[in-house]
Amino acid sequence: xxxxxxxxxxxxxxxxxxxxxxxxxxxxxxxxxxxxxxxxxxxxxxxxxxxxxxxxxxxxxxxxxxxxxxxxxxxxxxxxxxxxxxxxxxxxxxxxxxxxxxxxxxxxxxxxxxxxxxxxxxxxxxxxxxxxxxxxxxxxxxxxxxxxxxxxxxxxxxxxxxxxxxxxxxxxxxxxxxxxxxxxxxxxxxxxxxxxxxxxxxxxxxxxxxxxxxxxxxxxxxxxxxxxxxxxxxxxxxxxxxxxxxxxxxxxxxxxxxxxxxxxxxxxxxxxxxxxxxxxxxxxxxxxxxxxxxxxxxxxxxxxxxxxxxxxxxxxxxxxxxxxxxxxxxxxxxxxxxxxxxxxxxxxxxxxxxxxxxxxxxxxxxxxxxxxxxxxxxxxxxxxx
Amino acid sequence: xxxxxxxxxxxxxxxxxxxxxxxxxxxxxxxxxxxxxxxxxxxxxxxxxxxxxxxxxxxxxxxxxxxxxxxxxxxxxxxxxxxxxxxxxxxxxxxxxxxxxxxxxxxxxxxxxxxxxxxxxxxxxxxxxxxxxxxxxxxxxxxxxxxxxxxxxxxxxxxxxxxxxxxxxxxxxxxxxxxxxxxxxxxxxxxxxxxxxxxxxxxxxxxxxxxxxxxxxxxxxxxxxxxxxxxxxxxxxxxxxxxxxxxxxxxxxxxxxxxxxxxxxxxxxxxxxxxxxxxxxxxxxx
Amino acid sequence: xxxxxxxxxxxxxxxxxxxxxxxxxxxxxxxxxxxxxxxxxxxxxxxxxxxxxxxxxxxxxxxxxxxxxxxxxxxxxxxxxxxxxxxxxxxxxxxxxxxxxxxxxxxxxxxxxxxxxxxxxxxxxxxxxxxxxxxxxxxxxxxxxxxxxxxxxxxxxxxxxxxxxxxxxxxxxxxxxxxxxxxxxxxxxxxxxxxxxxxx
Numbered sequence: 126x127x128x129x130x131x132x133x134x135x136x137x138x139x140x141x142x143x144x145x146x147x148x149x150x151x152x153x154x155x156x157x158x159x160x161x162x163x164x165x166x167x168x169x170x171x172x173x174x175x176x177x178x179x180x181x182x183x184x185x186x187x188x189x190x191x192x193x194x195x196x197x198x199x200x201x202x203x204x205x206x207x208x209x210x211x212x213x214x215x216x217x218x219x220x221x222x223x224x225x226x227x228x229x230x231x232x233x234x235x236x237x238x239x240x241x242x243x244x245x246x247x248x249x250x251x252x253x254x255x256x257x258x259x260x261x262x263x264x265x266x267x268x269x270x271x272x273x274x275x276x277x278x279x280x281x282x283x284x285x286x287x288x289x290x291x292x293x294x295x296x297x298x299x300x301x302x303x304x305x306x307x308x309x310x311x312x313x314x315x316x317x318x319x320x321x322x323x324x325x326x327x328x329x330x331x332x333x334x335x336x337x338x339x340x341x342x343x344x345x346x347x348x349x350x351x352x353x354x355x356x357x358x359x360x361x362x363x364x365x366x367x368x369x370x371x372x373x374x375x376x377x378x379x380x381x382x383x384x385x386x387x388x389x390x391x392x393x394x395x396x397x398x399x400x401x402x403x404x405x406x407x408x409x410x411x412x413x414x415x416x417x418x419x420x421x422x423x424x425x426x427x428x429x430x431x432x433x434x435x436x437x438x439x440x441x442x443x444x445x446x447x448x449x450x451x452x453x454x455x456x457x458x459x460x461x462x463x464x465x466x467x468x469x470x471x472x473x474x475x476x477x478x479x480x481x482x483x484x485x486x487x488x489x490x491x492x493x494x495x496x497x498x499x500x501x502x503x504x505x506x507x508x509x510x
Numbered sequence: 511x512x513x514x515x516x517x518x519x520x521x522x523x524x525x526x527x528x529x530x531x532x533x534x535x536x537x538x539x540x541x542x543x544x545x546x547x548x549x550x551x552x553x554x555x556x557x558x559x560x561x562x563x564x565x566x567x568x569x570x571x572x573x574x575x576x577x578x579x580x581x582x583x584x585x586x587x588x589x590x591x592x593x594x595x596x597x598x599x600x601x602x603x604x605x606x607x608x609x610x611x612x613x614x615x616x617x618x619x620x621x622x623x624x625x626x627x628x629x630x631x632x633x634x635x636x637x638x639x640x641x642x643x644x645x646x647x648x649x650x651x652x653x654x655x656x657x658x659x660x661x662x663x664x665x666x667x668x669x670x671x672x673x674x675x676x677x678x679x680x681x682x683x684x685x686x687x688x689x690x691x692x693x694x695x696x697x698x699x700x701x702x703x704x705x706x707x708x709x710x711x712x713x714x715x716x717x718x719x720x721x722x723x724x725x726x727x728x729x730x731x732x733x734x735x736x737x738x739x740x741x742x743x744x745x746x747x748x749x750x751x752x753x754x755x756x757x758x759x760x761x762x763x764x765x766x767x768x769x770x771x772x773x774x775x776x777x778x779x780x781x782x783x784x785x786x787x788x789x790x791x792x793x794x795x796x
Numbered sequence: 797x798x799x800x801x802x803x804x805x806x807x808x809x810x811x812x813x814x815x816x817x818x819x820x821x822x823x824x825x826x827x828x829x830x831x832x833x834x835x836x837x838x839x840x841x842x843x844x845x846x847x848x849x850x851x852x853x854x855x856x857x858x859x860x861x862x863x864x865x866x867x868x869x870x871x872x873x874x875x876x877x878x879x880x881x882x883x884x885x886x887x888x889x890x891x892x893x894x895x896x897x898x899x900x901x902x903x904x905x906x907x908x909x910x911x912x913x914x915x916x917x918x919x920x921x922x923x924x925x926x927x928x929x930x931x932x933x934x935x936x937x938x939x940x941x942x943x944x945x946x947x948x949x950x951x952x953x954x955x956x957x958x959x960x961x962x963x964x965x966x967x968x969x970x971x972x973x974x975x976x977x978x979x980x981x982x983x984x985x986x987x988x989x990x991x992x993x994x995x996x
Contacts, residue, residue: 169621170624196624197624199656201652202652203648205610205613205649206610206613206648206649206652207613209606209607209610210613210616210617212610212614212617213613213615213616213617213618213619214617214618215621216618216621217621217622217625218621219625221617221621235607236606236607236610239606239607243606244933301957302956302957303932303956303958305933338625341931342933342934342956343933343934344602346584346602346603346604346618347584347602347625348511348581348582348584348601348602349511349512349515349867351861351862351864351865352515352865352894352895353533353539353600353865354556354598354599354894354896355602355894355896356596356603356604356896357602357603357604357606358605359597359895359897359911360593360594360597360605361897361911365899365900367899367911367912367915368897368911370812370941370944370945371911371912371937371941373812374937374940374941375937377814377940378815378933378936378940380815381816381818381936381961384815384818385823385957514865514871515866515867516865518864518865518866519864519865519866519872519875520872520875520876520879521875521876522879525889525906526864526891527891527893527903527906557901598896
């Protein structure tokens with residue numbers, strides 16, 4: 126039930142909170158970075174369900190609920206139920222947060238396209254973990270591959286700093302009236318959630334402005350918003366062309382909403398990708414902690430006199446199609462290291478660039494295996510020959 | 511409810527279709543109407559696509575007329591026959607997925623408590639026996655364990671009617687149905703007892719053949735849910751289309767099943783709910 | 797479809813037209829507007845809206861739930877302004893009271909529905925229409941279906957960020973903006989009467 130305590134925090138402009146407020150360095154884990162982001166996000170309700178390696182972050186969110194930073198918090202009965210409850214809360218017009226991982230993502234899967242289709246600006250953190258069988262709790266980014274066609278927006282954090290910034294900024298991007306879609310902020314389990322690093326964060330006595338349900342592109346379900354005769358969402362399923370065309374147009378509008386997010390992503394995240402030495406002959410394109418491994422590999426390659434550029438994907442949905450198409454033109458080889466067996470990022474890149482034979486879908490590790498930078502260096506040497 | 515949402519803006523009165531003018535002038539909002547007033551006002555349900563003789567359609571109509579505060583009620587439904595009627599219902603209602611209704615209702619009720627701390631917003635789940643007893647039982651029972659302030663109403667037609675007539679946990683034992691080609695092997699699930707044991711403050715069964723009693727049950731279940739905790743109502747809604755009887759015999763079927771005790775009328779109160787209802791009766795109701 | 801040269805123009809465009817946002821059309825920033833996919837000033841857009849409406853055979857306004865229902869003072873003020881604008885144009889008003897799909901029970905003579913807006917446009921031979929007070933999601937769905945199957949010229953007066961699926965869209969529209977637009981329409985009317993008199 127609702128927390129009795131409340132904490133006084135000053136509401137500030139998102140731009141001030143993100144870019145201007147003086148930041149302090151803290152040596153914290155990724156899970157703690159989630160707590161710090163939610164603390165400043167003016168979240169009304171958070172709902173939790175345990176799964177490794179996510180649990181710690183939602184314990185910490187529970188702690189700040191008890192301290193009075195969040196108005197309501199409880200443990201749901203399964204990921205499917207939790208994702209359903211946050212949907213109900215979002216339709217009721219409040220700002221909600223939750224998080225899950227790997228098997229939890231799959232257990233809840235039916236809800237993700239439902240969130241997007243219903244235009245719910247839910248922010249959910251996903252701490253990537255392998256899926257059964259056999260059981261594993263270790264980091265593996267396979268779940269992002271499953272999520273690609275849910276029409277949710279997908280951000281991929283490399284570090285705890287990314288996780289903090291992306292989680293906090295996602296609320297503002299997700300809630301734009303022309304976007305109003307769910308955002309999944311993905312971070313690699315354990316590598317990001319359970320390791321400590323320096324994260325720069327603004328003070329905790331300021332927070333984002335509240336969510337305004339009256340700016341939503343769909344009415345909140347509160348019996349205070351017209352029209353009164355309103356089903357979320359009305360069935361469009363009679364057997365005729367009129368109904369099919371309506372459903373098709375609805376789906377297109379969801380993708381269009383993600384397209385509109387590009388402008389806001391540029392404003393708040395500084396773009397969908399980050400590039401270093403993008404004119405190099407050999408490029409590495411990666412997301413998540415594969416970017417950190419790539420950095421190390423590039424340093425080693427440089428020692429051997431091989432020049433390599435790096436493209437870091439911060440956003441997977443909407444996909445940075447035009448950016449990648451353009452950058453890929455000048456490259457001779459594109460190495461895509463991934464922490465999953467399907468190679469979804471390599472497939473995505475191949476699907477948008479002109480000459481997809483340039484893409485080297487390697488190295489790939491999975492099941493929790495680490496990715497020694499030497500594996501990437503081997504690929505660099507191979508294409509440099 | 512903000513009363514303006516059911517008033518037409520100046521200048522547009524002449525262009526609004528008749529059904530909306532009727533809702534504005536003669537709708538149920540803020541008027542404390544009940545079963546006895548049916549036929550004298552514009553109801554919250556418009557034409558619907560359910561079959562002739564559908565007892566669920568009648569039950570829905572009776573339930574809507576019995577809500578203690580329709581102007582501040584939000585319905586959460588689920589996939590099935592009933593969901594086909596809900597897009598025609600003139601109050602806010604949610605269809606999310608099949609079987610997640612009580613989880614959605616949990617989030618919605620809590621959200622509305624945050625946004626409107628000084629108003630009462632009734633969140634009522636209305637779904638079929640498949641949604642509540644089978645696929646959604648987990649979310650249903652956990653909403654009861656937590657004592658969420660919501661009322662769950664099952665339209666029990668004892669079958670998956672919308673998908674063409676398959677066995678549900680609420681089908682009678684031995685019924686030969688799709689997916690039970692040699693007859694159902696286990697008895698009708700004891701949902702009222704499950705509700706009671708799971709912590710519902712109030713659980714009752716009824717049929718639309720007893721409209722006044724149905725009205726009273728719905729009204730008190732929602733009032734108990736506001737003050738005490740979860741409540742459950744199970745309404746037997748005979749389905750002529752799938753059980754192959756004449757559409758004109760739906761209510762007879764309901765009466766007969768109650769009479770021969772193959773559909774049991776039950777009522778469970780928690781001591782707190784009992785005391786609350788006695789207080790209501792002494793105070794002359796709401 | 798050619799993404800580079802995509803233009804938001806009256807249809808009938810094709811069996812299933814794309815969403816303009818997916819074809820690279822971007823919504824205007826604050827203070828700007830969109831005409832046929834191009835960013836222009838608000839004044840230019842208002843002038844084009846006036847021309848389109850005054851040149852139309854069957855101009856029609858589609859007020860949506862956000863202004864049809866008197867749920868706030870702002871809604872009522874906006875409703876009055878839209879009514880005045882429609883009267884100035886001499887346009888018909890066909891309401892969109894809610895968003896539930898009604899096909900085949902819809903009476904296209906008296907209402908429009910976002911799930912099948914083409915029926916109302918075909919039935920009433922509407923050549924220029926104005927959307928106002930429709931929740932953005934439903935407006936976009938409807939505008940795209942209209943572009944797909946009809947030759948109607950669509951204008952969206954949006955209280956939020958605008959609609960790239962309309963041929964013309966204004967954003968952040970408040971009651972005073974609608975009044976300003978009505979003045980532009982009235983001025984153009986007066987001017988055209990004047991010039992036609994001079995030609996006599």
